Amino acid sequence: MKNIFFTAAFLFAIGANAATNMFSGLYLVEVKQNKEYRKVDATSVPAAILKDVSTKYSGYVIKEAYASDDNEYKLELNKDKKAVTVYYSSTGEFVKEHA
Secondary structure, three states: OHHHHHHHHHHHHHHHHHHHHHHOOOOOOOOOOOOOEEEEOHHHOOHHHHHHHHHHOOOOEEEEEEEEOOOOEEEEEEEOOEEEEEEEOOOOOEEEEEO
């Protein structure tokens, strides 16, 4: 009877260890896709964005304007010899800036 108990316990331990090892090989992979922007005319940029740009980036000129499929706007701004790229949501909310 002891042999049956030890055999069952041994097989259970091996099975539990195998299940643990099977799941320890799983990895979480996060994929970030770059947005694709299409060039648009600066006059088609929403007024809320233009207003915020004129306030935050006084003296800068919009060199290029782009829009993504989800209506995020990318604006390339220039002032003297400085260039900055800013991103806005379609509602005029500032998203980020790259110098």
